[in-house]
Amino acid sequence: MERAAQSGDRVKVAYTGRFVDGSVFDSSEGQPPLEFTIGAGEVIPGFDSAVMGLKTGESRTIDIAPEDGYGLHLPEMVAEIERRQIPDDHLLEIG
Template sequence: MTNDVLAVGAGMEVTLHFALTLEDGAVVDSNFESKPATFVVGDGKLLPGFEQAIFGLIAGDKKAMHIPPEQGFGQPNPNNIQEVKRKVFAADMELAQGLVVSFADANGGEMPGVIAEIGEEIVKVDFNHPLAGREITFEVEIVSVKPATTH
């Protein structure tokens, strides 16, 4: 092994192929059939639990790791299920359980919510991440690892 082989760690730029799979084998996201993703460890593009899982890997490594909810998308928070008045939605909007609706957050950004329950006056909207509470298999193939460059 030569000195110029770099491992995934803090301050490194990592290019990888990945797949996220649920317990039932359903693929949530994958870029194995397309261009690899590049990020800098700690830049927030990858959840910390996923970053930690690939620490120490080098270019060419392939690995599948089990990510529990606590290291992935967290556990569902009952406080993230909000009651919204039915009249907030457009009158001609067809609401259905499971429908993803975009809301404006306090900063004017978009925040997706899933319709959980529809009542006459109140609609319950779940703002938890859709993968909250789910165990994820994180499969990676490390394409390259190099020191991050600052612009």
């Protein structure tokens, strides 16, 4: 019998990340699965813990709270800069 993934295991995960409204913000579709070691701090904590206990071929739908992801929105950490401060050859994207 196959064992469940645990801390220290190297895993490969196909995933799709969605916002609450259902729009996709990231996905492994069309590329190799995300490979990481569980518990090594290579991915956000909520993703790490969600993979724990899965067996090969299993899937899971999860919601990751901000504190288990990239953290809460902190307005004091947002900086506004003028476009002229960015080199002309630098491509900008919304988001």
